[in-house]
Amino acid sequence: MTSWSFSFSVCLSSLLILYFFTASTVAQVPANATFKIINEGEFGDYITEYDAGYRVISNDFFAFPFSLCFYNTTPGEFILGMRAGLPRDEDLMRWVWDANRNHPVKENATLSFGRDGNLVLADVDGTVAWQTNTANKGVTGIKLLPNGNLVLYDKRGKFIWQSFDHPVDTLLVGMSVKKNGRLVSRTSEADGRDGKYSLVLDNSGFSLYLNNSGQLVNYNGWQGSAYSSVRFNTTPIDEDPKSAGWELLLQTFEDSKSPPTPSPTPSGRRLLQSFPVGSANTVILRKVNYNATLSFLRLQSDGNVKVFTYFDKVPYLRWSETFAFFSSYYVRECGLPSKCGSFGLCQMGMCVACPSPNGLLGWSEDCQPPKLKPCPAKAKVDYYKIAAAEHFLNRESTGDGEGPIKVEACRDKCSKDCRCKGFIYKEDTKKCLLVPVLGTFIRDVNTSTAYVKYSL
Numbered sequence: 001m002t003s004w005s006f007s008f009s010v011c012l013s014s015l016l017i018l019y020f021f022t023a024s025t026v027a028q029v030p031a032n033a034t035f036k037i038i039n040e041g042e043f044g045d046y047i048t049e050y051d052a053g054y055r056v057i058s059n060d061f062f063a064f065p066f067s068l069c070f071y072n073t074t075p076g077e078f079i080l081g082m083r084a085g086l087p088r089d090e091d092l093m094r095w096v097w098d099a100n101r102n103h104p105v106k107e108n109a110t111l112s113f114g115r116d117g118n119l120v121l122a123d124v125d126g127t128v129a130w131q132t133n134t135a136n137k138g139v140t141g142i143k144l145l146p147n148g149n150l151v152l153y154d155k156r157g158k159f160i161w162q163s164f165d166h167p168v169d170t171l172l173v174g175m176s177v178k179k180n181g182r183l184v185s186r187t188s189e190a191d192g193r194d195g196k197y198s199l200v201l202d203n204s205g206f207s208l209y210l211n212n213s214g215q216l217v218n219y220n221g222w223q224g225s226a227y228s229s230v231r232f233n234t235t236p237i238d239e240d241p242k243s244a245g246w247e248l249l250l251q252t253f254e255d256s257k258s259p260p261t262p263s264p265t266p267s268g269r270r271l272l273q274s275f276p277v278g279s280a281n282t283v284i285l286r287k288v289n290y291n292a293t294l295s296f297l298r299l300q301s302d303g304n305v306k307v308f309t310y311f312d313k314v315p316y317l318r319w320s321e322t323f324a325f326f327s328s329y330y331v332r333e334c335g336l337p338s339k340c341g342s343f344g345l346c347q348m349g350m351c352v353a354c355p356s357p358n359g360l361l362g363w364s365e366d367c368q369p370p371k372l373k374p375c376p377a378k379a380k381v382d383y384y385k386i387a388a389a390e391h392f393l394n395r396e397s398t399g400d401g402e403g404p405i406k407v408e409a410c411r412d413k414c415s416k417d418c419r420c421k422g423f424i425y426k427e428d429t430k431k432c433l434l435v436p437v438l439g440t441f442i443r444d445v446n447t448s449t450a451y452v453k454y455s456l
């Protein structure tokens with residue numbers, strides 16, 4: 001045998017082996033389970049959240065009360081999303097999961113599921129807007145489960161891909177955020193693209209961040225450390241859920257590999273908890289008097305975290321708000337950075353004033369922080385005071401900044417720091433907190449004064 005024919009036959013046989021290997025081990029989607037759906041046709045008649053138009057994709061993707069749809073808040077910009085609720089609810093149907101919110105598709109885009117097992121959303125020009133990346137991984141079918149999880153499974157029923165692994169701004173019951181994973185808010189009700197708030201599972205806990213032009217500011221959250229995941233869940237309080245009700249919870253799972261780090265709070269309490277702790281690994285958000293299995297937790301476009309629960313035993317308005325992080329029953333509403341828009345003074349949950357160099361004026365949505373000249377500039381700055389005011393960054397867990405220092409020293413630090421927009425000075429402890437973003441100020445203890453920077 002010549003070396004040429006030898007290598008040829010080796011080559012041929014390895015091709016044959018490869019062929020048989022592929023054909024015999026990677027199962028395919030049966031031809032009758034494949035589909036190609038075009039985004040076209042009439043819109044649904046009922047109102048949905050964000051005032052969105054929608055097209056239900058197919059009755060194959062319905063599991064009470066969830067269905068898969070194309071929806072849009074802007075003409076010609078469609079999102080493949082999951083709707084929760086039914087038209088007959090006489091309530092807004094909610095959008096609880098998005099596939100492609102940063103890459104909307106146009107009219108006549110296609111959603112296809114081929115024999116290779118990849119689910120692909122392609123725009124009308126063929127550009128792939130989103131896909132599950134599951135080609136040739138043994139996927140044999142697709143299904144929407146009753147808990148709202150869209151799954152691609154193999155011949156043994158194992159999930160090769162699931163929407164529960166790809167949260168956007170919402171957690172359905174049973175859905176988790178894993179270490180370094182996050183929820184990201186929408187930009188606004190009308191704009192579904194990534195907004196400026198995120199809820200991240202990191203080394204400081206389940207933390208809320210505000211993206212202040214690229215700088216991430218931790219504005220609240222649940223403290224804790226060494227968690228590998230946090231799951232949103234609900235359970236009946238005891239065997240008779242009818243009498244005792246249900247709890248809405250966050251369950252935390254420890255990261256066994258990382259060493260325990262000292263708790264940031266002196267009490268040793270792990271996650272921020274204003275309700276009784278069910279067990280060491282559970283935060284009870286709220287108790288409700290009905291079956292809360294159909295609930296979702298969402299990081300809203302205003303930076304608040306809310307839970308909504310679906311109760312189909314009532315004739316209308318089936319979704320109820322069952323928890324809000326910034327609320328009269330959890331963390332004070334005035335602590336929400338966006339509570340008074342871009343600037344304002346908040347007292348007992350209400351925006352009461354627009355602070356100005358001439359004192360407190362009536363608050364309106366037009367209230368704006370003072371304009372600062374570009375920095376670093378030689379131009380001088382000065383400050384005006386807001387008496388008896390704190391900032392959302394003044395918190396028990398994070399402290400009131402550095403000190404004791406003199407108020408003049410605090411002011412100098414802020415003046416030298418281009419990112420500093422003002423500072424909070426505690427007269428009793430002489431603590432100094434520089435703030436990179438103004439937002440909502442909180443009328444509180446009279447031993448705290450806020451200073452707002454402005455250009456002279």
Ligand SMILES: *[C@@H]1O[C@H](CO)[C@@H](O)[C@H](O)[C@H]1NC(C)=O
Nearest residue numbers: 029030031032033034060141
């Ligand atoms: C697809 O075909 C298989 C085998 O012919 C059959 O068992 C199955 O019911 C079909 N599925 C659908 C959705 O028609």
Ligand SMILES: *[C@@H]1O[C@H](CO)[C@@H](O)[C@H](O)[C@H]1NC(C)=O
Nearest residue numbers: 038039040106107108109124
């Ligand atoms: C979508 O496709 C249909 C059928 O090809 C065509 O009649 C229609 O004009 C298309 N719509 C848009 C907006 O391109």
Ligand SMILES: *[C@@H]1O[C@H](CO)[C@@H](O)[C@H](O)[C@H]1NC(C)=O
Nearest residue numbers: 196198211212213214215216
């Ligand atoms: C923060 O916002 C900036 C735009 O202002 C963006 O470029 C950046 O990716 C965002 N960062 C995060 C972590 O969201």
Ligand SMILES: *[C@@H]1O[C@H](CO)[C@@H](O)[C@H](O)[C@H]1NC(C)=O
Nearest residue numbers: 146236241242291292293294
């Ligand atoms: C609670 O609701 C879920 C979903 O509707 C249902 O599957 C479950 O059986 C209910 N549980 C009880 C105890 O009623």
Ligand SMILES: *[C@@H]1O[C@H](CO)[C@@H](O)[C@H](O)[C@H]1NC(C)=O
Nearest residue numbers: 387388427444445446447448
């Ligand atoms: C702050 O309030 C306390 C108690 O109401 C009062 O005694 C004190 O004079 C006030 N201090 C200032 C600076 O207004």
